[in-house]
Amino acid sequence: MKHLVLALAIWLGASAVAAVAGPAEEANAVIDQWSVTYSANDRDGLVGLYASDAILLGTTSPVISEGIEAIRKYFQELPGSGRKNTIVERRTIVLSETSVVGTGFYNFARAAENDTPRPSRFTMVLARREGRWMIVHHHSSPLSAVRQ
Template identity: 35%
Template sequence: MRTFLSAVALVASVATAHAGPKEDAYQVVEKWGKAFTNGEVDAIVNLYAPDALMIGTLGKAVLTKPEQIRKYFDVALNSDKPRTAILDSSEATVIDDSTVVIVGFDTITGTKDGQQTVGKGRVTFVVAKRGSDWMIVHMHRSPLPAT
């Protein structure tokens, strides 16, 4: 019996040790949301691959360089505090063992003139494994239309 329980424990630990590409990608998006909410510019920028592409919520250009992404979040995360970012619903497609696309709807809150603002949006993350790390290689967010 002891051998059986040990075997079950071993199988369970191996199964949880490697969750899979989808779960790994969602962990990156979860870290992104926490860094956004906590206003941690370095933490959020470090989630992006050096060659990542990004279009912010009201972006009028594709950001292609780490310094552009840093500048975007330096402004975004240091205004209208406190802020939150919550992924309300999403779907994920595993492209291969090292690439996952996550699309969904989110809610971003902020504070303007002492009043809470709420912005519903559409968001896409492409998360890819670079070396041993999962990183954002593409992100796009746009406001949800009013109608």
């Protein structure tokens, strides 16, 4: 009987962990990783978070960056730049077990500008592909001076 109770307790514990880490939590972990990797100025690590066919509408870009090479080019000045990113607020919508939308506000800062925050907004669409969550669409734009 002790073994049955122990086995049941282990199974319930494992089930609870699996229930906590659903699509929203897993996708948000990638968004958090994006911010940390950007702040580490790790261009290759950052680009590795995007799907091969991802689309990026970058904060400062006049063009649509489509695919890994275009996204790598967009972030070409990141290494050694001292740029930082901090997520301020976020909302998440689970579309399915394999697709999630994360949207919110984040601040960019540059060491060259005394780390003055540059408020921006973002939307990321993440998809679970090949066993991992990847960014398939990312839109970022400066936040309007007036926020209601």
